[in-house]
Amino acid sequence: METIACPDCDLLQRIPPLPRGGKARCARCGETLVSRQSNPLDRLLALTVAAALALIVANTMPLMGLSAVGREASTTIIGGAYEMWLQGSQITAVVVAFCAVIAPAGHVAFLLVVLLAVRRPPAPRWVGEMLRSAHLMEPWSMTEVMMLGILVALVKIAELATVIPGLGMYAAGAFIVLLAAIIVSFEPHEIWSRVEWADGTKPPVRPDDGVGAETGAAQ
Amino acid sequence: MSAPTLSAAPAGIVSCLTCGLLSRPAGAGSPGYCPRCGARLVWRRQHSIQYTWALLIAAAIFYIPANALPVLGTTALGETEFDTIIGGVIFLYKTGSWPLALIVLIASIMIPLGKILALAYLLITVQRGSARNSHERARIYRLVEFIGKWSMLDVFVDAFTVALVQLQPLMSVEPGLGVIFFMAVVVMTMLAAQSFDPRLIWDAASHPRVRHG
Numbered sequence: 452m453e454t455i456a457c458p459d460c461d462l463l464q465r466i467p468p469l470p471r472g473g474k475a476r477c478a479r480c481g482e483t484l485v486s487r488q489s490n491p492l493d494r495l496l497a498l499t500v501a502a503a504l505a506l507i508v509a510n511t512m513p514l515m516g517l518s519a520v521g522r523e524a525s526t527t528i529i530g531g532a533y534e535m536w537l538q539g540s541q542i543t544a545v546v547v548a549f550c551a552v553i554a555p556a557g558h559v560a561f562l563l564v565v566l567l568a569v570r571r572p573p574a575p576r577w578v579g580e581m582l583r584s585a586h587l588m589e590p591w592s593m594t595e596v597m598m599l600g601i602l603v604a605l606v607k608i609a610e611l612a613t614v615i616p617g618l619g620m621y622a623a624g625a626f627i628v629l630l631a632a633i634i635v636s637f638e639p640h641e642i643w644s645r646v647e648w649a650d651g652t653k654p655p656v657r658p659d660d661g662v663g664a665e666t667g668a669a670q
Numbered sequence: 671m672s673a674p675t676l677s678a679a680p681a682g683i684v685s686c687l688t689c690g691l692l693s694r695p696a697g698a699g700s701p702g703y704c705p706r707c708g709a710r711l712v713w714r715r716q717h718s719i720q721y722t723w724a725l726l727i728a729a730a731i732f733y734i735p736a737n738a739l740p741v742l743g744t745t746a747l748g749e750t751e752f753d754t755i756i757g758g759v760i761f762l763y764k765t766g767s768w769p770l771a772l773i774v775l776i777a778s779i780m781i782p783l784g785k786i787l788a789l790a791y792l793l794i795t796v797q798r799g800s801a802r803n804s805h806e807r808a809r810i811y812r813l814v815e816f817i818g819k820w821s822m823l824d825v826f827v828d829a830f831t832v833a834l835v836q837l838q839p840l841m842s843v844e845p846g847l848g849v850i851f852f853m854a855v856v857v858m859t860m861l862a863a864q865s866f867d868p869r870l871i872w873d874a875a876s877h878p879r880v881r882h883g
Contacts, residue, residue, distance in 0.1 A: 531832075540849060603762070649706060
């Protein structure tokens with residue numbers, strides 16, 4: 452129990468330990484004093500939406516342009532794979548496309564669907580299937596390795612031509628940071644406990660899951 | 671270390687690899703399916719040692735052409751010059767960017783070789799039922815799993831060099847045969863690390879009678 456004074460009316464009061472999603476309002480004036488995040492998955496959802504947007508920009512905008520002796524060229528992420536395909540190395544092109552585009556997009560898309568679906572537990576069974584797919588994609592999502600690879604390629608090319616970083620490059624950088632934040636705050640147990648069981652029984656709902664419950668502050 | 675430890679399998683409990691739920695299957699044979707997520711339950715990953723060895727041996731064989739064959743061919747003014755992975759490292763070093771040369775050297779040559787040796791060591795110690803250095807071996811496994819994707823670096827370097835340097839007829843870069851072998855090494859060592867079951871490391875220490883399916 453922590454004692455605080457209401458910033459609006461200066462009433463001294465003790466704040467009891469709050470359940471998830473609980474709010475403590477001032478007993479006299481009604482000001483919200485303390486609120487505990489209703490759902491740890493909400494933050495994760497926000498990060499995942501941001502990551503999805505960054506990934507879309509990273510894949511649609513040019514990564515970088517190059518100019519040498521009056522000629523210009525630019526490439527996107529998928530363009531890197533496509534040129535490999537044209538140059539006769541199709542297997543490499545497919546793996547590059549998978550690790551640089553399909554796996555990151557699949558990982559984020561599956562996570563997004565899972566996080567949206569578990570907002571109202573119990574989530575249907577297919578959510579578990581989606582989460583499993585997201586886990587399968589994760590080790591093959593290599594945006595950060597790709598960025599380092601681009602850096603090395605740029606240093607090699609810088610000898611011959613001027614390189615201009617494009618919008619896609621910055622978006623890919625943002626995506627890497629967001630993805631790292633998603634991975635550290637991801638807690639699979641939190642999701643599995645909200646998914647309907649395969650054998651038909653519903654998940655045990657924990658007592659501190661009461662979303663939106665309010666608790667008045669004790670005086 | 672002196673506290674008594676009990677693994678799930680000897681206690682007749684199996685942990686679901688997909689969702690982590692513990693369940694107690696009826697018989698000691700095939701444990702069936704997870705009641706929560708419906709995934710097939712296994713005491714230990716099926717044929718873990720055989721799969722890991724197979725992928726590892728294939729990766730070790732492919733490692734040779736991956737390093738011997740050129741990964742890039744640069745055509746300038748009608749003449750084509752081929753570069754192997756180590757050639758690319760030397761090029762970076764000579765042009766003055768030794769930190770990048772070091773990164774490529776570590777990611778492309780040392781990490782794949784280190785992964786192959788580390789997994790072989792883990793497999794051999796598990797097969798001999800060694801109960802020593804379990805903590806170190808567990809740490810090695812985590813490192814191998816974590817570091818795996820970084821060896822893909824050179825594949826991306828080659829892909830984006832090829833994509834950007836297409837200034838025909840002045841200069842163009844094409845991928846070499848080595849890049850396919852190199853990529854195969856990376857993919858196979860990653861799959862090998864995924865098919866290895868790290869719980870095998872601890873089985874010898876906790877209970878010798880666990881079946882390795």
